[in-house]
Amino acid sequence: MTNPALDLFNDRLPHKPxxxxxxxxxxRIAGxxxxxxxxxxxFNQPHAMFWLGFDVDRLGAAIDWSDRNAPAPTLTITNPENGHAHLLYALKTSIRTAPDGKMKPLKYAAAVENAxxxxxxxxxxxxxLICKNPNHDYWKIAVWQPELYTxxxxxxxxxxxxxxDKEIVADYGLGRNCTLFDKTRKWAYRAIRQGWPEYDQWSQACYERACAYNLQFAMPLDDxxxxxxxxxxxKWTHSQFTKSSFEDYVIKTHTSSIQSLRGSKSKGGGRPSLNNPWAELGVSRATYFRQKSGK
Incomplete structure (x- = not known):
């Protein structure tokens, strides 16, 4: 007798799990x-999550989701000795965990997962990373929801x-991907300005920094x-953060700040402020009074 949920599980397995x-x-890893x-x-691909998986370590784990008003799992895989179970929710569309897409959908998925x-x-x-294998005779399996979830x-x-973001646990599930990406990119924005390294050197530096942050997790991500x-x-920082573009940004920001000060107007009909005339001249208060007194 065929089991569509089990067939789906097997179809979605990595080629070398x-x-x-x-x-x-x-x-270990094998075909x-x-x-x-x-x-x-x-049970999930290296860069795509087709399942949300949860480990519930208590007696009756495979059935008490109903008492907690939780959505029905697609599949439960239970230890017959103690009643502990893995609960799997099959997704209609996989979640891309490699950051080659936008972070907003990943953060949304992480929030759903944690909730x-x-x-x-x-x-x-x-x-x-791994779950009780529903193909193995030792476990007891049950199918609760045949439809795929969004x-x-x-x-x-x-x-x-x-x-x-408050609903994302930094050290759990997809929250680790979000946290690692955010921490590494924030470091990169600052670090690339210290010498403007060549691509290969910068790539190695980013990888080493990401590895260091990853080791801070209780359960680190796969390499x-x-x-x-x-x-x-x-790729993004090396193409967007260059020495010339940064210098242009500094000059534009500095020029804009000066023009803003010189262009300050009072609320009375657009007349220059009489209270801060040094601002109109683009000089400090001390310099203004020193020049005014002829010293």
Whole structure:
């Protein structure tokens, strides 16, 4: 008997997933044909999330989502010994986790993910890399929702404050991608002005900085994701932040500030201010009175 949810799970597996038969010995990587036989398996693509996955460590985890008024998971994979489960929500459109697109949709997805985690009271320390493999006979699986979810559909049943940044946990799930991108780009905006390095040198510097920030997470991102973020920031900053463009910006800003001071008007019919005549001359107050007294 075919199981459409299980078929969907297998179709969406990476070509070379991480897998493990015993998590005490870590994970390995192999072709899908080998990995699909393992007890645990990587269920999302390296740069695309087709599933939102949650780890719920309590008895009855596979069914108490209903008591919490949470949306029904697509699939639950339960440990028959203790009732703990992984809950998977299948998305109609995958979430692009490499920063080659706009950050706003990623932040929205991170906010939805975290709001759903809170609703389910799922483990905040779950990395989301691997899950219990529903193909393995050891686990008990159940299908609850055959339709694929959109983020908006999920958000309708969640307490989501317009998907703002406050609803994103910096060290959880997609929040890590958002945090790593934001921290690295803010560093890059300042650092590139210190010497205006060549592209290769700058690329290495961005990657090393992103790696350093990534290590601050309790569950760091995969190196491929870190590289993708670093490359995106490298390309954009190296093309947009040049020595000549920065010097032009400084000159324009300085000129604009002077013109603004010289063009100050009082509220009385556009006449020059009588209270600050030094501003009209573009000099300091002390200089104005020194020149006026002839000293």
């Amino acid at each position: 991480y897998f493990s038969d015993d998590l005490h010995f870590g994970v 899908k044909e080998r990995a699909i036989l393992a007890k645990y398996i990587q 759903l985690r809170k609703k389910l009271d799922a483990d905040v320390g779950y990395s989301g 983020l908006d559909w999920l958000a309708d049943s969640l307490d989501l404050n317009a998907a703002n 491929n994701e870190v590289k993708g973020i670093a490359i995106s920031i490298t």
